Amino acid sequence: MKKIFFLLFVLIFSSNAFAHKGGHGTPTKVWKFVNSDKTITADFIKKVDETVYLRNENHEVLTFNYSDFKKEEQQYILERVNWINAKNTIQDKHSAFSSSNESIWLVLIGIVLLLFSVFNLKKKRSFLTYSILGAVFVFFGCKSTNSTKGFIMAANDISFLQSVFGVFDKVNTRYDDQYFYIESDGIPEHEMMTGITNWQQQVPINHDYSGNNAWAIPLQPELAENPLSTKDNFMKGAIAIAANGIPIFNPLNNRGEDANAIGELDKWGGHCGRADDYHYHLAPTHLQSKVGNDKPIAYALDGFPVYGETSQQLDENLGRFTSDSTYQYHAIKEYPYLIAAMKGKVEINPRTQAPENEIIPQAKTRGVRPDLRPLRDAKISDFKNTAPQQYSLTYKIDSLVYIINYGWDSNGNYNYEFVDPDGTITNSTYSRK
Known part of the structure; x- marks a missing residue:
């Protein structure tokens, strides 16, 4: 019996030791400074060297020296930096016990237990105990393997997709046996552009995202064996499509800069590209009130939904498996903001290379005037x-x-x-x- 309890302990440890701590971003916070009684209310974005980036209630990006803050604020900043760094480290690079290794260990333990049961055929009680425990370990090991390496998830429900994108009058949808298509004119119903302090002289115009140029969401998502990090990939094109038919790009621009931290984004997390195409670089959490609290605000191009902020634990990709064994991403307030790595399999445009590799199928933009450069101040x-x-x-x-x-x-x-x-x-x- 002691051996049995020990094995049960191993099972419990195995199921918990590989969990990843997550988060849902920082709440709006009051910041205090040394040698000053002034305070500001803002969200933490990131720390680069000795510069700290905050975003205030007016969506303005503010910068401070790390030494400007009181000690308790500095400690908070370091904690957030460590958490953000963890979200940009792919699991199989930082852990000897990756999910695949965990699966192998569980299966091996199960096989050993089943062998014990064979050696205890004459002892019915021992035979049943070892058989049951062995079967449990093998089951969980196989399940873990399937859930992390090329496992085809449950298909997206078409009626649910229609209920998400159907909230917006300007969005049309259709589907075939492979993709759910989203059509729009590229112009959101909300105000745009205000709040941008680093402007490249683009203005939003319409784009024909319809027919063969519609956005496509896979109906049958499949988990990637090695999720591709958005820190090193996808700096060209969209990585998701919002419920209002507006594409969502990598939070890093095509120069590898945090578009939010350098003031390129408006109050809704968007701006225009070189083709005067409006798109988001942050999760459009402002759409939550339109789609409903129980609905996603976007779908990633790997087929998994993107929800707003949550109090649930998130994995290194900024997502989580749900109780019904589906997978979903969530938004957070700091970089990487959403989709730290693409959990699902995606096809890459063979004419592109990392970090400017592009997911296909991908709707194309078509500008009408020459692209311009940043206008100083x-x-x-x-x-x-x-x-x-x-x-x-x-x-x-x-x-x-x-x-x-x-x-x-x-x-x-x-x-x-x-x-x-x-x-x-x-x-x-x-x-x-």
Whole structure:
């Protein structure tokens, strides 16, 4: 019996020793500084060398020296840094006991127990005990193997997918036997662009994400044997599609920079790419109120859903297995924000290489004007939808105010009016045909 209890202890230890601590980001926090009575309320984003990045209630990114903070705040910062670093370390690189090794150990223990049962055929009680324990170990070992290496998960429920993306009037969906397709014009219903302090002079225009250029979500997701980290991959193209039909890109831009920390993103976690294509770099948690608290806010291109923040433990990929053996990602407030590594299998565009490797199928954008470069010290202060397919963007450089009025017609003609602080107007026209 002592041996049996020992083996039970091993089983319990095996099921818990390999769990990964997770989190759901930091709550809004009050920060205190040395040599000052001032405080600010902000979320921690990241620490790079001796610079600490915070985001305040106005979605502005603030930077401070690490030494500016009181000791208790410094300790908090280090704890968050350690946690973030853990989320950027793939499991099989930092643990000798990866999930696959765990599975092998469980199966081996099960086989040993089954052999014990054979040697105790004459002792019915011992035979049954060892047989049952052996079967349990083999079962859990095989289950663990299946759940971590190339295991095909439950298929996505089409009616559930339709209920998520069907909340938004501008989104159309369809499906075949392989993919669930999401069609949109690339323009969200919410305001855009305000709050950007590092602007590359792009403005959002429509894009035809329909037909053969629709976004595609696999109906039958499959776990990857070696999840690809978003820290080293997917800096080109989208990694997920939001419930409102807007693509979500890697939180790192194509230069490997945290787009949020350097002020490239608006109050909704998005901005425009070089083709004037609006997309998110953060999980669009603001969509939660539209889709409902029990629904995902997006789907990753590997087929797994992306939910908002949670109090449940998350694995190194920023996801978790649920009680019904499905898998889902969750958003957090700090980098890497969402999908630290792609848990599911994805196909890579063979014409691309890491870190700018691209998941396919991937909808394509089509701009109408040359792409521009960052405009020094420009800050976007206002953005309005003045009429159907007509917009007005206001930005400031120091105290000077500039306006861009632009829009397009049904024939694919795009008109831009640039208004300088002194009232000078410059017009440009482009055509997409």
